[in-house]
Amino acid sequence: MLKLILFLFTPFFSNAQGYTSYFTGNTTNITTNPEFGVCLMGGASENDEAMKWLLQKANGGDVVVLRSSGSNGYNNYLYSELGISVNSVETLVITSVAGAINPYVLDKVANAEMIWFAGGDQWNYVSFFKDNALEDLLNQHINVKNAPIGGTSAGMAILGGKYFNAQNGSVTSAQAMNNPYHPNVTLGYDDFLIVPFLEDVITDTHYDNPDRRGRQSTFIARLKNDFNFDVKGVAANEYVAICIDVNGKARVFGDFPAYQEFAFFVQVNCSNPNPIENIQIGQPLTWNFNGQALKVYKVPGTMNGNNFFDLSNWENGLNSGGTWEHWSVNNGVFASVPGTPIDCSLTANNFEISNFQxxxxxxxxxxxxxxxxxxxxxxxxxxxxxxxxxxxxxxxxxxxxxxxxxxxxxxxxxxxxxxxxxxxxx
CATH class of the missing domain: 2.60.40.3080 (Immunoglobulin-like)
Structure with missing residues (x-):
């Protein structure tokens, strides 16, 4: 006699072992051929079209949602509400390192065709998932299986090779710009997730609420000053999603022009060979270079995701659908003005790389x-x-x-x- 194999919101509690499971779908695991894709969401409600884009790359397989708080809010949404067929959706709420390396959790992640990081506190993700077997499986999912992955808010924050880890809590733009070495400016680099096209990127979310342009500029300044890293920034307003395909094309989804919804692609002005004017402990940041310290491509997110930025070719600024801006910080005050396209092709200092690649x-x-x-x-x-x-x-x-x-x-x-x-x- 056939047994019913469809379970909706079946919770399995293992709090003593540091995780709780919420399962929806077919309990028999299947193996499909997923496609590479990365989806970065700005932290408010999910963009349906972007999530459909990511789900399709799971090719009907099993979806695992990782989070450190909350419950089953994604299960029905991903399993049935978007109209993309998948075998199952399982949310794993992980509350400790023990939960992260539990054999059940590792097995589910190893067999997932898509992984999604919910919002929350990125320090939990870093302290629970980093430097253990779960980190290894996540990197294998991305780079060996070439399977889709994404996240929103804290889940987007951890997907850059460089990242704000929030070890001491969040930090505002004003706090960061007025003291680049504020105790809450805690950064990680090259030691967690390895995501193609994001290895030298630091991400930021909720970009418009509150305004986080100043703090991300400070993060980039710190990484440039402290380690001489050539770091770039990718950021999204709250209701915006950025979907990156296998060629590095980053499509931007949102509801522009009905709402002012943008993604931002930030890079150091390559025509500036000079150090940051003032970046010291306890002093306001000045990174000015005649108001052009950073060059930024601002892309409006649309329902069909037609506008994009090419992450495979930052130096020549290949782009479509956006506008250029110049950003700077002068004595702790952020400024943005209309800008011109970047072209590093003839810039000698562009080839003077001190950190290895x-x-x-x-x-x-x-x-x-x-x-x-x-x-x-x-x-x-x-x-x-x-x-x-x-x-x-x-x-x-x-x-x-x-x-x-x-x-x-x-x-x-x-x-x-x-x-x-x-x-x-x-």
């Missing part, structure tokens, strides 16, 4: 390291074992045919300077 990442059989002169390269697997070591020069091709597919830590030692990043072999 692995190209490509993810890679298939070989890669090179840019931004070094001569350095010792070491590769470690996820168990911390040294699997490769060699002295290399800038852009030298490194063959990796003997390495298995997976996630590795690359360490670059150049003179007395040691830097690390995570890389993916497909």
């Amino acid at each position: 692995v190209v490509p990442n993810p890679f298939l059989t070989n890669f090179s390291v840019n931004g070094i002169t001569s350095a010792q390269i070491s590769l470690f697997d996820m168990q911390g074992r040294l699997v490769f070591q060699k002295q290399i020069t800038n852009q030298e091709i490194i063959e990796t045919n003997l390495l298995q597919s997976g996630i590795y830590t690359i360490q670059i030692q150049e003179e007395n300077k040691i830097q690390t990043k995570k890389i993916i072999k497909n």
Whole structure:
């Protein structure tokens, strides 16, 4: 006799183990062929068209929602209300590291065709999910399975290679600009999720409520000043979604012109070789460069997502449907004026990269390291074992045919300077 296999909002409580499950759909797992896609949402109600775009990439498979508070609010919405067929939707409310690495949770994440991070507190996500087996599975989902992933609010905040971790709570634009080293300006970099096209990006959400342009500008200034990182920003107003495809085309969904709904793509003005004018502990930030410290492409979000920015080619500013702005901060006061397109193609300082870059990442059989002169390269697997070591020069091709597919830590030692990043072999 056939058993009924459709369960709606079936909760499984395992609070002692740090998680609660809410399940909707077919309890028999299926395996489909998902497609790569990333969806970043600004933090208010979800944009239906953008979520449909992401769900379609699961190809009818199983969806897992990860959150650290709340309950089953996504289950019916993703399973039946959007009209995109999926096998199941399971929300896992994870409240500790023990919950994150519970075998049940790891199994569900390993078998998911789509993962969605809800809003909440990104410090919970960082402290519960980072540096453990769940982090490994999330990176495998993105870079080995090439499956869709996305998040809203705190869930969007953790998807950049550089990120505001909110360890000490949130921070306002005024607080950040008036003291770039405010205790609440807590940043992480290159040590959590590896998302194609977002490795050198810091994201921000709820961009219009409150105005967060100043704080994201400060985040970028801190990362530039402290580590000489060439960091870019991707941000969304509350009701806006940014959907990134396999080619790096970032389509922007919203309800413009009925509402002022925009996404922002922020980068340091490459024609400015000079350091930030004033960035010190306890002093207001000044990053001015004649009012053009940052160049920003502002894209209105529409119902069909026709407007976009090309994340594969920031330097030449390939774009469609938006307008350019210049941003600056002068003595802790933010300013925005109409701007001109960026063109770094003839800028000499654009090639003076002090922090190393692995190209490509993810890679298939070989890669090179840019931004070094001569350095010792070491590769470690996820168990911390040294699997490769060699002295290399800038852009030298490194063959990796003997390495298995997976996630590795690359360490670059150049003179007395040691830097690390995570890389993916497909």
